[in-house]
Amino acid sequence: MKRIFINKQWCLGCHLCEFNCAFANSGKTSMVTALKDKQVRPRVRVEEHGKDTFAFSCRHCKDPICIKSCISGALHKDNGIVRIDYDKCVGCCTCITVCPYGAIARGDDGVMRKCELCVDNMDGTPYCVSNCPNGAIVFEERD
Amino acid sequence: MPINYNLPVFEVIRDPSRCIKCRVCERQCANEVHSYDEENKIMLSDEAKCVDCQRCVTLCPTHALKIRENENRFRRNANWHEATIREIYKQADTAAVLLSSMGNPEPLPVYWDKILLNASQVTNPSIDPLREPMETKVFLGKKSTEIKRDSNGRLITDMDPQLELALPVMFSAMSYGSISYNAHECLARAAAELGTFYNTGEGGLHSDFYKYGPNTIVQVASGRFGVYKAYLEAGAAVEIKMGQGAKPGIGGHLPGAKITDAVSRTRMIPQGTDAISPAPHHDIYSIEDLRQLVCSLKEATGYKKPVIVKVAAVHNIAAIASGVARSGADIIAIDGFRGGTGAAPTRTRDNVGIPIELALASVDARLRDEGIRNNVSLVVGGSIRSSSDIVKAIALGADACYIATSALMALGCHLCRNCQSGRCNWGIATQEPDLVKRLNPDIGYRRLVNLMTAWDHEIKELMGGMGINSVEALKGNRLMLRGVGLNEKELSVLGIKHAGD
Missing domain, CATH: 3.20.20.70 (Aldolase class I)
Structure with missing residues (x-):
């Protein structure tokens, strides 16, 4: 299964992935409409330590602890992708507390949001990948 | 601070109706032109530092940025060009030899643009490179x-060293x-x-x-x-x-x-x-x-x-x-x-x-x-x-x-x-x-x-x-x-x- 990986040496820390992610998941057709004067809640985050930066999102673990911990059965695997059923999520935040990567966050509606590889959004390539200006975020098969 | 006689060469035009304050411009400008005012939640620019490299313009995800030449110009003079005046002010500041990079940008003749190529018509056939062999090596x-031969009349094919270029x-x-x-x-x-x-x-x-x-x-x-x-x-x-x-x-x-x-x-x-x-x-x-x-x-x-x-x-x-x-x-x-x-x-x-x-x-x-x-x-x-x-x-x-x-x-x-x-x-x-x-x-x-x-x-x-x-x-x-x-x-x-x- 293809997953998102970061080639840290090429990450510029420009944060464009975050804004493109928030836009891709907004359902809007323009980034301005989607993000202007709004709280931006991306599902990918750039971790920074001085000039060391890297973008980070859900690892889609083989045996995800978030799914095991989900009390309502909202988190589930779909073709290897860890996804959320928004109707089932009760917003208990247990997944947030167990995810070792900090890849899950709360959305504006109190329901959890996480990277779902843009499966419902774009053309099959995650938007953070196709819009990374330096090829730092890649979508590929790795062992 | 002494007066800097030189005005900014460029203007940074930010369209507020498009700017989403993602601060990509700020992070990508090594000249520190852009900055974010946390208090007023607005993007600022110090255009005097801008060199018009277009990095921010290219990376701005909402195309909210434009760099253009500063409209505030020195009084026009056909003898004393804008650039000449700037150079004089700069040298009066620094006492230094002026430095530049890349090629000569002055409006001197470009002869390539005054030379035109021929093409075949009627009397000789042109060649379609997609259908016929064409060599750019x-x-x-x-x-x-001259052609050299050894004592047995065989061709001597030793050549001086050559570089082979595919194009x-x-x-x-x-x-x-x-x-x-x-x-x-x-x-x-x-x-x-x-x-x-x-x-x-x-x-x-x-x-x-x-x-x-x-x-x-x-x-x-x-x-x-x-x-x-x-x-x-x-x-x-x-x-x-x-x-x-x-x-x-x-x-x-x-x-x-x-x-x-x-x-x-x-x-x-x-x-x-x-x-x-x-x-x-x-x-x-x-x-x-x-x-x-x-x-x-x-x-x-x-x-x-x-x-x-x-x-x-x-x-x-x-x-x-x-x-x-x-x-x-x-x-x-x-x-x-x-x-x-x-x-x-x-x-x-x-x-x-x-x-x-x-x-x-x-x-x-x-x-x-x-x-x-x-x-x-x-x-x-x-x-x-x-x-x-x-x-x-x-x-x-x-x-x-x-x-x-x-x-x-x-x-x-x-x-x-x-x-x-x-x-x-x-x-x-x-x-x-x-x-x-x-x-x-x-x-x-x-x-x-x-x-x-x-x-x-x-x-x-x-x-x-x-x-x-x-x-x-x-x-x-x-x-x-x-x-x-x-x-x-x-x-x-x-x-x-x-x-x-």
Whole structure:
């Protein structure tokens, strides 16, 4: 299964992935409409330590602890992708507390949001990948 | 603070209806033009620092930014141009020689634009390169003028060393130090994939790039940086740099700030010291002296590699080239006055040298007249901007072209002409690690290959239109050229007829 990986040496820390992610998941057709004067809640985050930066999102673990911990059965695997059923999520935040990567966050509606590889959004390539200006975020098969 | 007489050259125009305050512009500007005011939640700009490199404009995800020339101008004066006034204010501030980068941007004639190509109609067939074979391969080096046979009458096929180019273009000299490690990697990988050559410039060859040796031309310049036996042996050819089109008659100066650990090891000079290339080679004061260096380099490399002598196009270039052609060199590279640089005194860059078109035409004619054209191949550079410039150069007598500015543009260069600052926002003309990483060689080298592949297609199309199926057959074929808007003297130097003639 293809997953998102970061080639840290090429990450510029420009944060464009975050804004493109928030836009891709907004359902809007323009980034301005989607993000202007709004709280931006991306599902990918750039971790920074001085000039060391890297973008980070859900690892889609083989045996995800978030799914095991989900009390309502909202988190589930779909073709290897860890996804959320928004109707089932009760917003208990247990997944947030167990995810070792900090890849899950709360959305504006109190329901959890996480990277779902843009499966419902774009053309099959995650938007953070196709819009990374330096090829730092890649979508590929790795062992 | 004393008054700065100079107004900002550019204006940063931010469309507030589009700006989403993502701060990408702020993070991407090494000149610190953009900043975010947390208190008022607005983006600010200090446009005095802007160099118009367009990095922020290119990366702004909502296209909210525009950089334009400052509309607030000095009072117009046909004698005292805006730029002249600025330079005077700057020099009155600093007492310094003005520095500039990249090629001469002044509105001097570009002869390529006044030369038109021929095409076949009715009386001779044109060729469709998609259906018929078309050759853009060229060989550079000394060509024998006579057929030699041994005592048994068999042909002697020994040839002087040649460079084989899959297309008549090479990447010209840019040193590691003046450009980044990643820029060099792009050039090296692209040259290897394309079957052509890149050039180390005078900064030595980084140990990581010895593996690209078969596609590398190693340069020996007046500073002799990084030159030793393994370096000479690593390259496919050795180039002696006598001059550079952007700054004929003067040497080079790479400031100590750019001599990082890796650059210092590659150049074999102490870290942090200025790398100064003298104006002349102190062992070359005549053609005879040049011959000694050519012979030394041939001896050092076992007579297996062609030696290139690179000279800037200056007034008596034909006589100089004639001398070089007799020095034992295999290839002469001529760099026109629009050639680029990582830093040069502005006055030199903008006022010294001659156009490459005229230099090429007069050198080719002179070498033919003297019967020594086959002694050398001619490579020209100094603002070759497109495939049609290449086709025109070949028809004027060149064997191949050197490109550098257009190669850097493929890597992201926006010709802001501030290489000397060392803060290239595109990761090209800088040694700062967080800027260098902006040029990912996996992307950059592919763009270079794309550009050259496109040009190769276009060269074939143009040649096919003229009914010519190889670069060899186009070489020196000045009947394929016509001038427009040129006077008699210009036409006679170029050796071409006027359109309609």
